[in-house]
Amino acid sequence: MTTEVKKSRGRPRVFDMDEALDQALFIFWEKGYEGASVAEFTETLGINKPSLYAAFGNKEALFQKALAKYTAGPAAFVQAVVREPTAFKVAQAFLYQAATFLTDATHPKGCMIVQAALSIGDHAGTVKQLLIQYRAGYEQLLATRFEQALIAGDLAEDANPQLLAKLLATLHQGMSVQATSGATREELLALADFALKQWPTATLKATA
């Protein structure tokens, strides 16, 4: 059973939508929502504006599609780390992988969700709010995981899951700024190690 090629009538698209979205993602990632211009997209992708708009909608729709690709691809580690077996391992994996990811030379430095629309004009208020929701989302993902850990007993009884999640999110967001400012992977990993030293592992349980 070979892969069926969907044949549709009409002139075939000359560019690969997936590739194009990847390139758009990189541009938004590097320059932010406001700093990326539609002209830059069309020049980089080698297509003209009507094709871009027909394929992806307007600038904001393009951003949302790129953002979805970002969370499903480069930033997917966030969803993965919460499946680590203990709270400590979740925190460790989150910080290590964040440090590694944020300084990866194969893509723009820093996190798109953190930086793409922090300070922005009024016209793009929707995007700013969207990213705030995304940031709240992964923080809550960690918080929920740590609540489970508290019940499971691999967190100290007096540990505060929400606070721990906010600490990790804050470190991540700070590390994102640091990566953009030129911090190295080694520096961020050292920060991660230092922060993990005080992790409130339950005193009577082994961390594995």
Next chain:
Amino acid sequence: MTTEVKKSRGRPRVFDMDEALDQALFIFWEKGYEGASVAEFTETLGINKPSLYAAFGNKEALFQKALAKYTAGPAAFVQAVVREPTAFKVAQAFLYQAATFLTDATHPKGCMIVQAALSIGDHAGTVKQLLIQYRAGYEQLLATRFEQALIAGDLAEDANPQLLAKLLATLHQGMSVQATSGATREELLALADFALKQWPTATLKATA
């Protein structure tokens, strides 16, 4: 001896430059370099463009003047905290005052130096680099202070001054993002307390 009023010939300026610069600072602080438009300045200050340009130069010069006012005014606590008597007190003062400042309702949330030009188009690359330098500046200010503390003996012998400074800077930058995302002062103060728990105070010296 009364205050001498500088009398200069020529039509007197109808607006207060200091007030105007404060208003410009707030706009840059809230919307970032790219997100703030010249039209917004002139409308808010109640002056027209030629007056703005005559008084402050172009947009980038206005930003630099506003930035200088920011560091000398709202953000002056950074210079102040390094005069605390011990490394721990420096760290504590820095994080507490950062948490308080970043969530102050009397001005935009977050730190202008962190957020005003993180992700930005090519045309404003100068400003982005300028803010990177400012961030490196206050981190180094802390690092130098902690090197002194190491010599003075109020830091553990194996403590790493540069790393500690980077940790504080990273927490500050993360807290800035958090403040912009809606985190409360109490949440940021709790983060600060948690982070201070592992401060490597020298074991044989009292912290006062």
Next chain:
DNA sequence: ATATTTATATACCGATTGGTATTTATATAC
């Protein structure tokens, strides 16, 4: 071959961007 469908390319749109040339108004110096 023709109709239909979809993507392309060119050209254009009004609005806004940062920045200025020009004129007019208001002060002091003489």
Next chain:
DNA sequence: GTATATAAATACCAATCGGTATATAAATAT
């Protein structure tokens, strides 16, 4: 008074912003 110096106000500039109307090219269905 007149000259000089400075600021304000109006109007304007080219360039870019995000977005689209229109016409043409290339595919399939019949």
